[in-house]
Amino acid sequence: MQESLLNNIPExxxxxxxxxxxxxxxxxxxxxxxxxxxxxxxLATFMILPLVTNIVTSVISGNxxxxxxxxGALSIVRFRNPVKSPFELVVFFFxxxxxxxxxxxxxxxxxxxxxxxxxxxxxxxxxxxLKAFFSISLYSTxxxxxxxxxxxxxxxxSSIDDLNESEFLIGFSKNSGSYTYRLAxxxxxxxxxxxxxxxxxxxxxxxxxxxx
Numbered sequence: 001m002q003e004s005l006l007n008n009i010p011e012x013x014x015x016x017x018x019x020x021x022x023x024x025x026x027x028x029x030x031x032x033x034x035x036x037x038x039x040x041x042x043l044a045t046f047m048i049l050p051l052v053t054n055i056v057t058s059v060i061s062g063n064x065x066x067x068x069x070x071x072g073a074l075s076i077v078r079f080r081n082p083v084k085s086p087f088e089l090v091v092f093f094f095x096x097x098x099x100x101x102x103x104x105x106x107x108x109x110x111x112x113x114x115x116x117x118x119x120x121x122x123x124x125x126x127x128x129x130l131k132a133f134f135s136i137s138l139y140s141t142x143x144x145x146x147x148x149x150x151x152x153x154x155x156x157x158s159s160i161d162d163l164n165e166s167e168f169l170i171g172f173s174k175n176s177g178s179y180t181y182r183l184a185x186x187x188x189x190x191x192x193x194x195x196x197x198x199x200x201x202x203x204x205x206x207x208x209x210x211x212x
Contacts, residue, residue: 009151012055014102021098021113023048028117029091032124033186035149045096061103129169144180150188152195153208154181160203166194178205 026046029037036042094116102109123138130136132137140185154163156179163169163181168190185191198204 013106015051017106017109018050018054018099018102019047021109022048022050022095025094025117028120032120034087035186037091043171047093048103049095050099051093053096054103055099057100057103093164110212135167137167149184149186150191151210152191154183154195154198154204155179155206156181156198156201156204158203160198163194168194 001066023043023046026037026043038048054066095111098109098112127138130138152168154160157177158161159179163183164172165180166183167184168185169181170184171180173180183191183194193208195209198207
Protein backbone atom coordinates (compact mmCIF):
# COMPACT_ATOMS: atom_id res chain seq x y z
CA MET A 1 0.00 0.00 0.00
CA GLN A 2 2.84 2.36 0.86
CA GLU A 3 4.49 1.59 -2.48
CA SER A 4 1.22 2.32 -4.26
CA LEU A 5 0.98 5.72 -2.59
CA LEU A 6 4.56 6.54 -3.56
CA ASN A 7 3.83 5.66 -7.18
CA ASN A 8 0.78 7.94 -7.17
CA ILE A 9 2.50 10.99 -5.67
CA PRO A 10 2.43 12.94 -8.99
CA GLU A 11 -1.30 12.31 -9.35
CA UNK A 12 -2.02 13.18 -5.73
CA UNK A 13 0.05 16.36 -5.90
CA UNK A 14 -2.18 17.50 -8.75
CA UNK A 15 -5.04 17.73 -6.26
CA UNK A 16 -3.19 20.66 -4.70
CA UNK A 17 -1.19 22.00 -7.62
CA UNK A 18 -4.00 22.48 -10.15
CA UNK A 19 -6.56 24.24 -7.90
CA UNK A 20 -3.75 26.45 -6.59
CA UNK A 21 -2.73 27.43 -10.12
CA UNK A 22 -6.35 28.17 -10.97
CA UNK A 23 -6.72 30.35 -7.89
CA UNK A 24 -3.50 32.27 -8.59
CA UNK A 25 -4.45 32.83 -12.22
CA UNK A 26 -7.89 34.11 -11.19
CA UNK A 27 -6.23 36.51 -8.75
CA UNK A 28 -4.05 37.84 -11.56
CA UNK A 29 -7.10 38.43 -13.75
CA UNK A 30 -8.84 40.36 -10.98
CA UNK A 31 -5.69 42.42 -10.40
CA UNK A 32 -5.60 43.51 -14.04
CA UNK A 33 -9.26 44.54 -13.94
CA UNK A 34 -11.17 41.47 -15.13
CA UNK A 35 -13.92 41.79 -12.55
CA UNK A 36 -16.06 39.05 -14.14
CA UNK A 37 -13.74 36.54 -12.42
CA UNK A 38 -14.69 37.71 -8.92
CA UNK A 39 -17.86 35.67 -8.45
CA UNK A 40 -18.05 32.39 -6.56
CA UNK A 41 -19.00 30.34 -9.67
CA UNK A 42 -15.92 31.67 -11.44
CA LEU A 43 -13.72 30.90 -8.43
CA ALA A 44 -15.03 27.34 -8.33
CA THR A 45 -14.58 26.97 -12.09
CA PHE A 46 -10.98 28.17 -11.99
CA MET A 47 -10.11 25.68 -9.26
CA ILE A 48 -12.16 22.67 -10.38
CA LEU A 49 -11.93 22.68 -14.19
CA PRO A 50 -8.15 21.96 -14.43
CA LEU A 51 -8.51 19.21 -11.84
CA VAL A 52 -11.44 17.54 -13.60
CA THR A 53 -9.67 17.75 -16.96
CA ASN A 54 -6.55 16.19 -15.47
CA ILE A 55 -8.50 13.29 -13.98
CA VAL A 56 -10.41 12.66 -17.22
CA THR A 57 -7.17 12.72 -19.22
CA SER A 58 -5.46 10.34 -16.79
CA VAL A 59 -8.38 7.90 -16.84
CA ILE A 60 -8.70 7.63 -20.61
CA SER A 61 -4.99 7.72 -21.47
CA GLY A 62 -3.79 4.51 -23.10
CA ASN A 63 -7.29 3.09 -23.51
CA UNK A 64 -8.77 3.72 -26.96
CA UNK A 65 -12.14 2.14 -26.18
CA UNK A 66 -12.53 4.19 -23.02
CA UNK A 67 -11.42 7.32 -24.87
CA UNK A 68 -14.11 6.86 -27.52
CA UNK A 69 -16.71 6.20 -24.85
CA UNK A 70 -15.70 9.34 -22.98
CA UNK A 71 -15.92 11.42 -26.16
CA GLY A 72 -19.44 10.13 -26.71
CA ALA A 73 -20.43 10.87 -23.13
CA LEU A 74 -18.97 14.37 -23.16
CA SER A 75 -20.69 15.16 -26.46
CA ILE A 76 -23.98 15.12 -24.55
CA VAL A 77 -22.87 18.06 -22.40
CA ARG A 78 -24.27 21.43 -23.44
CA PHE A 79 -23.12 24.77 -22.06
CA ARG A 80 -26.22 26.89 -21.52
CA ASN A 81 -24.35 29.90 -20.12
CA PRO A 82 -23.08 32.03 -23.04
CA VAL A 83 -19.45 33.11 -23.03
CA LYS A 84 -19.43 36.90 -22.91
CA SER A 85 -16.09 37.56 -24.60
CA PRO A 86 -13.40 35.82 -26.67
CA PHE A 87 -10.97 36.32 -23.78
CA GLU A 88 -13.26 34.45 -21.40
CA LEU A 89 -13.31 31.56 -23.87
CA VAL A 90 -9.51 31.63 -24.04
CA VAL A 91 -9.33 31.50 -20.24
CA PHE A 92 -11.53 28.41 -20.09
CA PHE A 93 -9.43 26.78 -22.81
CA PHE A 94 -6.33 27.65 -20.77
CA UNK A 95 -7.79 25.92 -17.70
CA UNK A 96 -8.56 22.80 -19.73
CA UNK A 97 -5.09 22.81 -21.27
CA UNK A 98 -3.58 23.23 -17.80
CA UNK A 99 -5.18 20.00 -16.65
CA UNK A 100 -4.12 18.13 -19.79
CA UNK A 101 -0.53 19.40 -19.68
CA UNK A 102 -0.15 18.40 -16.03
CA UNK A 103 -1.19 14.84 -16.86
CA UNK A 104 1.70 14.73 -19.36
CA UNK A 105 4.37 16.56 -17.34
CA UNK A 106 4.00 19.04 -14.50
CA UNK A 107 6.76 21.15 -16.04
CA UNK A 108 4.56 21.86 -19.05
CA UNK A 109 1.83 23.03 -16.68
CA UNK A 110 4.24 25.33 -14.85
CA UNK A 111 5.50 26.74 -18.13
CA UNK A 112 1.94 27.32 -19.33
CA UNK A 113 0.88 29.16 -16.16
CA UNK A 114 4.03 31.28 -16.12
CA UNK A 115 3.83 32.17 -19.82
CA UNK A 116 0.15 33.11 -19.91
CA UNK A 117 0.32 35.03 -16.63
CA UNK A 118 3.39 36.93 -17.84
CA UNK A 119 1.64 37.96 -21.06
CA UNK A 120 -1.43 39.22 -19.20
CA UNK A 121 0.62 41.20 -16.67
CA UNK A 122 2.87 42.59 -19.42
CA UNK A 123 -0.14 43.88 -21.40
CA UNK A 124 -1.57 45.49 -18.26
CA UNK A 125 1.61 47.37 -17.35
CA UNK A 126 2.42 48.26 -20.95
CA UNK A 127 -1.02 49.83 -21.30
CA UNK A 128 -0.52 51.74 -18.03
CA UNK A 129 2.88 52.97 -19.23
CA LEU A 130 1.56 54.15 -22.59
CA LYS A 131 -1.36 55.92 -20.93
CA ALA A 132 0.88 57.68 -18.42
CA PHE A 133 3.55 58.91 -20.84
CA PHE A 134 1.95 58.99 -24.29
CA SER A 135 -1.82 59.13 -23.58
CA ILE A 136 -2.24 56.02 -25.71
CA SER A 137 -4.34 53.01 -24.77
CA LEU A 138 -3.80 49.54 -26.20
CA TYR A 139 -7.46 48.67 -25.90
CA SER A 140 -10.86 50.08 -25.05
CA THR A 141 -13.08 48.76 -22.28
CA UNK A 142 -16.47 47.41 -23.26
CA UNK A 143 -19.57 46.82 -21.14
CA UNK A 144 -20.50 44.00 -23.49
CA UNK A 145 -17.52 41.81 -22.69
CA UNK A 146 -18.35 40.89 -19.13
CA UNK A 147 -16.44 43.66 -17.36
CA UNK A 148 -18.55 45.15 -14.60
CA UNK A 149 -17.31 48.71 -14.43
CA UNK A 150 -17.95 51.20 -11.67
CA UNK A 151 -19.80 54.27 -12.90
CA UNK A 152 -19.93 57.88 -11.78
CA UNK A 153 -22.54 60.44 -12.79
CA UNK A 154 -21.97 64.12 -12.07
CA UNK A 155 -24.68 66.70 -12.73
CA UNK A 156 -23.47 70.28 -12.81
CA UNK A 157 -24.98 73.70 -13.45
CA SER A 158 -22.07 74.61 -15.73
CA SER A 159 -19.61 72.94 -18.04
CA ILE A 160 -16.56 71.34 -16.39
CA ASP A 161 -13.51 71.29 -18.65
CA ASP A 162 -11.65 68.61 -16.68
CA LEU A 163 -14.55 66.19 -17.04
CA ASN A 164 -14.92 66.96 -20.73
CA GLU A 165 -11.34 65.82 -21.24
CA SER A 166 -11.40 62.90 -18.79
CA GLU A 167 -10.26 59.53 -20.13
CA PHE A 168 -13.10 57.90 -18.16
CA LEU A 169 -15.87 59.93 -19.81
CA ILE A 170 -18.34 57.66 -21.62
CA GLY A 171 -21.33 59.98 -21.93
CA PHE A 172 -22.36 63.62 -21.78
CA SER A 173 -25.68 65.41 -22.04
CA LYS A 174 -27.00 68.95 -21.57
CA ASN A 175 -30.58 69.66 -20.63
CA SER A 176 -32.21 72.83 -19.26
CA GLY A 177 -29.01 74.31 -17.93
CA SER A 178 -27.79 71.03 -16.42
CA TYR A 179 -24.65 69.28 -17.60
CA THR A 180 -24.55 65.53 -16.99
CA TYR A 181 -21.25 63.67 -17.14
CA ARG A 182 -21.10 59.88 -17.06
CA LEU A 183 -17.78 58.23 -16.32
CA ALA A 184 -16.81 54.57 -16.02
CA UNK A 185 -13.74 52.64 -14.96
CA UNK A 186 -12.74 49.12 -14.00
CA UNK A 187 -10.83 50.64 -11.10
CA UNK A 188 -13.29 52.19 -8.65
CA UNK A 189 -10.55 54.27 -7.02
CA UNK A 190 -10.16 56.35 -10.17
CA UNK A 191 -13.79 57.40 -9.89
CA UNK A 192 -13.62 57.87 -6.13
CA UNK A 193 -10.80 60.33 -6.62
CA UNK A 194 -12.85 62.29 -9.16
CA UNK A 195 -15.92 62.17 -6.93
CA UNK A 196 -13.97 63.52 -3.96
CA UNK A 197 -12.62 66.37 -6.08
CA UNK A 198 -16.14 67.62 -6.78
CA UNK A 199 -17.85 66.92 -3.46
CA UNK A 200 -17.54 70.54 -2.32
CA UNK A 201 -17.97 72.15 -5.73
CA UNK A 202 -20.85 74.65 -5.57
CA UNK A 203 -21.64 74.14 -9.25
CA UNK A 204 -22.21 70.40 -8.82
CA UNK A 205 -25.85 69.57 -8.19
CA UNK A 206 -25.69 65.80 -7.81
CA UNK A 207 -23.18 62.94 -7.72
CA UNK A 208 -24.21 59.32 -8.26
CA UNK A 209 -21.63 56.59 -7.71
CA UNK A 210 -22.15 52.90 -8.49
CA UNK A 211 -19.43 50.47 -7.43
CA UNK A 212 -18.98 46.92 -8.76
